[in-house]
Amino acid sequence: MKLSGFKRELCGMILGLAVLAILPVFIQDTYLRHLLIMIFVYGMVAASWDLSLGYGGVFNFGHLALFGVGLYTYALLTKQLGVDPWLALAASGGAAVIAAGLMVIPILRLKGIYVVLLSFAFSQLILQVIVSQSDYTGGNQGMVMVPALKLGDHNMMRDKKLAYYYIALTLLSACLLFLRVFVRSALGKSIVALRDNEEYAVSRGVSLGRQRLLTLTGSALFTGIAGGFYGGxxxxxxxxxxxxxxxxxxxxxxxxxxxxxxxxPLLASLALTLLSEATADIGVWRPIIIGAVIILVLLVYPGGLAGALTAGWRRLSAMRTPRGQGAAINKVAS
Amino acid sequence: MSDLLEVEALESGYGRIGILHGISLATGGHNVGLFGPNGHGKTTLLRTISGVIRATRGKIRFAGEDVTAWPARRIVELGLLHVPQGSRLFPDLTIRETLRLGAWPRRARPREARNLERAVAIFPRLKERWNQPVKTLSGGERQMVAISVALMGDPKLLILDEPTLGLAPRLKDELCAAIRQVSDEGVRLVVVEQDVEFLLDLADHLYLVNHGEIAAEIRPGESMNHQAIMEMYFGRELGPLT
Amino acid sequence: MTVLGQILLSALFQGSLYAMMAVGLALVWTTIGVFNFCHGVLMTLGAYLAWQFVDPEALGLPMFVALPLALLVVAAIGFALQALLIRPFIGRGDVVLVAVITTLAASSILKNGTLLVWGPRPKSIPPLAPDTIALGASNVSAHQLAIIAITPVVLGLVWLFLNRTRVGLALRAVAQNEDACQLVGMNVTALYALAFGLAAALAALAGIFFGGFKFMSPDMGTEPLTKALVVVIFGGIANITGPILAAYIIGLFEAVSIYYVGFYWTPALLFAVLIVVLMVRPEGLFARSSRGLA
Known part of the structure; x- marks a missing residue:
């Protein structure tokens, strides 16, 4: 049976998610489940950022502000207005999308470092607005006692985070599917075309403004939802x-x-979250080690972990072919 | 006497793409002219000689030193100066500032005043635009600045990559006379040029570069008429047409 | 002192600090073409090293030895950072992006390194001038006046260096055409290192300014880095005179806004104005289109 590329990918995705879905049966420990939840949340944010940064080539340095918008939307709606948490979770995605739409306006025609600077300024503006409205947002102190997500009468506090695990996993799956469908669509291809050769793509009728808007709002959706989930x-x-x-x-x-x-980015979220947790006990040394790892990996593997894995895979499959065997033997001999 | 510049079986290129496949040439005591179709390695050859890109194989000797693996800045210090094709130079610097940078090599510093005088004598026009940014100059004027910058480096050998590219005929003549003057003052030249008349005027020893190799050579004293070069350039069968 | 006098004094003082920070950022951007997120932590290091050299509990050197020594050491750190974080990636298409993350990572390392070496206890270094000076009816700290006076001199020297010396010209040239620089015999790597080192020394000087009137903490560089970013966004990063002007304008804007609009709204207002300015003039208020120093 031969499957098309996307169908094969989909099968792989479902397989991976199935493994993750039965994982809690073996992992009973609350802390380990918490770690997995954090990996899912960061993974959503990082993979969404990859849409605008990696595919779109738009360096939105304010991506985490979209996460913040989601977080504060959820917290303000549930705590100050008493909105249902699930509705607030959806609204947190919507608010991030709107924020991203606003952010696109000033950076519409900018390039390179100016996009970085302006999106940074935009994220600072959002931060300053939140800080200045301390009556509602708690200012620099933040908000506490934000209402949690609810699942009927299920007690979310006493199930060793099982419910949160499945909610996070569901959100991650939806996010992943959304992003992969997005980048594989004609829209996704035109975005890559814009990144690689803007003048040519524009001359072929690709609209720079519309595509940037769609890329950034697309990257905002699950980032905002992840923020809302984080709050809950x-x-x-x-x-x-x-x-x-x-x-x-x-x-x-x-x-x-x-x-x-x-x-x-999903894979790196796993690696970095685990590294971050593994080094949690060594205090000040932790950011130092993480920083050093980041620099070292970039020095050694310019293509990132995915690049390193692909290269490793290629070497591995080359070794299985006769010619590859010869090469491997030569290597051992020399 | 030994050759000022001697290139032996030189190979180089960009990344894995080889452009030069074993080029050998020597200046003797003469000015050298390189010609041949575009995209066949003339510029790559010049960039390899001046150390901007590394040779993958072969040898480059200049002024008695093996400079094959040297970085560009050390080769400049020996007195080899390269005027690249269509250089933008430094758009925001004025002519005065740009020429001052030309005297960057240590060996050129003591003769800075003399070299400046020489450059201005050869290109009197520059004095009129002394404090204008280079980006406001015309293509011909920019080429004059580029050559003057090289002269400020006190060259023994001057490499010119298509100095007349895109210039009006009148400017070409002016530039040709100026380069001749430089040569008469004892600076050896390596010139790449599409304009054969121009090349014949300046060079005594010609090489045809084709497919990254020396396809033909006309030594000093051998007949070097326009007709013969055109035949080499385009192949025998086109001869009657020119 | 009159309200106007107070506002002006505050504008000049804050403007001086912002300018001192922003010029280094602009210098690195114009020569190397990358954004240095270590700039804030280099400022922190300048302050802590000055403390290390000058404080009686530490080395107890006299000020006129300690301060230049601190600047030199930070410049050397800048040299090293450039070689490790930027140089290996030069020539790659995504160098701007990679440099953002490597300098961010290094900034995290150095910030926590500072905490590790000097601990969390707040420190301070002696002010450049200890007394207060009577200006009209009120007293003004001599340290602040010293900063207001020294900054234009230092920045003027930087400007002269970039415009009147051959090495300064070379720094400007490397920003415009690296290939041509090689062909006149320049060592481009050394020029990069010089730009980074000089920028680091300027950041360290700003740190010494800060350490003389505020308590120092390992995190002290974050806020000034943010402000310096605002300044270069506002003034344009393509030269150094733009950010200097912008620094003083933003100092004035903040002083006026804090007085009339209030302390809490000022940052939000500043960023809102910034975004509007950028929508109209993306390269900044005073920038020309191309990258080049001075």
Missing amino acids: YFRNTSTDVFGIDLTTLILSMVLLGGRATIYG
Whole structure:
């Protein structure tokens, strides 16, 4: 049986998700489940960023502000207005999409470093608005006692995070499917065309403004939802999500994972979240080690983890062919 | 005497793509002219000689030193100066500032004043635009600045890559006379040029570069008429047409 | 002192600090073409090293030895950072992007390294001038006045260096055409290192300014880096005079806004104005289109 590329990918995706879905049966530990939830959340944010950065070639340095918008939308709606948490979760995605739409206006025709600067300014503007409205948002202190997500009468607190695990996994699956369909569509191809040769693509009738708008809002949707989920999961908010540290962590997931792969950032989210947790006990040394790892990986593997894996896979499959065997033997001999 | 510049079985290219496949040439005491179709390695040859790109094989000797693996800046210090094709130079610097940078090599510093005088004598026109940014100059004027920058580096050998590209005929003549003057003052030349008349005027020793190899050579003293070169250039059968 | 006097003083003081930070960022961008997110932490290092050299609990050197020494050490750190974080990626198409993440990562390393070496306890270094000076009816700190006076001199020297010396010209040239620089015999790598080192020294000087009137913490560079980013966005990163002007304009804007609009709204207002300016003039208020120093 021969399957088309996308069908094969879909099968792989379903297989992977199935493995993740039965994982909680074997992982009973609350902390390990928490780690997986964080990997899913960061993975969503990083993979979405890959859409605008890797595929679109638009360096939106304010991507984490979209996460923040989702977080604060959820918290404000549920806590200050008493909106149903699930509705608020959907609204957090919508608010991030709107914020991304607004952000596109100033950067519509900009290039390179100016996009970085302006999206940075935009994220700072959102941060400053949140800080200045401390009566509602708690200002620099953040908000506490944010209402949690609810599943009927199910007690979310006493199931060892099982419900949160499945919610996060569902969101991640939806996010992944959305992103892969997006980049494989004609729209996705035109976005890549714009990135690779803007003048030619524009001259062939691709609209720069429309495509940038769709890319950035597309990257905002699940980033905002992830932010909303984060609020419902942790039940508090903090302006730290706008800080340079989280941006560094997520951005390095995108770069280390390998740009324009979607799966790469997800993989890097796994690696970096685990590294981050494994080093949690060594205090100040933790950011130092993570920073050093980021720099080292970039020095050694310019294509990121996905590039390294692809290269490794190729070498492996080359070794299985006779010619490859010869090469491998030569290597051993020399 | 030994050759000022001697290139032996040179191979080079960009990344894995080889452009030069074993080129050998020597200047003797003469000015050398390179000609041949576009995209066959003339510019790559010049860039390899001046150290901008690395040779993958072969040898380059200049002024008695093996400079094959040297970086460009050390080769410049020996007195080999390369005027690249259609250089933008430094768009925001003025002519005065640009020429001052030309005297960057240590060996050129003591003679900075003399070299400046020489450049201005050869290209008096530059003095009129002394404090204008280079980006405001015409193509011909920019080419004059580019050659003057090289003269400020006190060259023993001057490499010119298509100096007349895109220039009006009148400017071409002016530039040709100026380059001749440079040569008369004892600076050896390696010139790449599409305009055969121009090349015949300046060079005594011609090489035809084709497919990254030396396809033909006309030594000093051998007959070097326009007709013969055109035949080499386009192949025998086209001869009668020119 | 009158309201106007206070606003002007505050504008000049903040403007000086912003300018000192922003010029280094612009210098690195124009010569190397990358954005240096280590700039804030280089400022922090300048302040801490100055403390290390000058404080009686540490080395206790006299100020006139300690401060230049701190600047030199930070410049050397800048040299090293450039070689490790930027140089290996030069020539790659995505160097701007990669440099963002490598300098961010290095900034995290250095910030936490500072915490590791010097601990979390707030420190301060002696002000450049200890007294207060009577200006009209009120007293003004001499340290602030010293900063207001020194900054234009230092920046003027930087400007002269870039415009009147051969090495300065070379830095401007490398920003415009690297190939041509090689062909006149310049060592482009060394020029990159020089630009980075000089920028680092300027950041360190800003750190010494800060450490003389505020308590130092390992995180002290983050806020000034953000402000310096705003300044270069506003003034344009394609030269150094634009950011200098922008620094003083933003200092004035903040002083006026804090007085009339209030402390909490000022940052939001600043960013809103910034975005509007950028929509009209993406390259900044004072920039020409091409990249080039001075």
